[in-house]
Amino acid sequence: KAGVTQTPRYLIKTRGQQVTLSCSPISGHRSVSWYQQTPGQGLQFLFEYFSETQRNKGNFPGRFSGRQFSNSRSEMNVSTLELGDSALYLCASSQGDPGTDTQYFGPGTRLTVL
């Protein structure tokens, strides 16, 4: 089975721009979670989607949004980028609930905001 894929792998944007990141989960996995990873804050939960519905959301501003399509692929969008949004954005998929089922992570998208 192919693993979780994320595109693009690297992205450079300037403040005020918006960005869309894409994640394709492992075939058959219906849950997709997104995380932001920075050296200072570690891995922070953004949101989780299951069967096209957002089930859980972390403590991030409304500039961060996401969606999931019927084929389980997911996108996240960050609008009005700030310098502090520079981070590695990871998505992970699991068959069921991430809290009890193994999560498989993609390689991440490294976002740099200038």
Add this chain to the structure above:
Amino acid sequence: GQSLEQPSEVTAVEGAIVQINCTYQTSGFYGLSWYQQHDGGAPTFLSYNALDGLEETGRFSSFLSRSDSYGYLLLQELQMKDSASYFCAGAPLNYGGSQGNLIFGKGTKLSVKP
């Protein structure tokens, strides 16, 4: 709040045994997971404790005690390739609904020396 605490760094020598502790301060989690992340790589799943006690997977073992709000990852016969960051993670019991909100500790950077 909900948090998992881990030591930030641990150093050990090849062939040794090292224990990475994880304590949490919340009403509890559905279970405790452990992930490994090499520099520049994605987190990969190591083990999951759904119940109190010890889970063993090859050179790695993980332990959970809900009454003590404490868990640990034990790595035996350390190898150079074990140098990585190790994260404990859990989905809070009090989140309601699904267990989709996975909280990660800030990670323990393990350095294995020859």
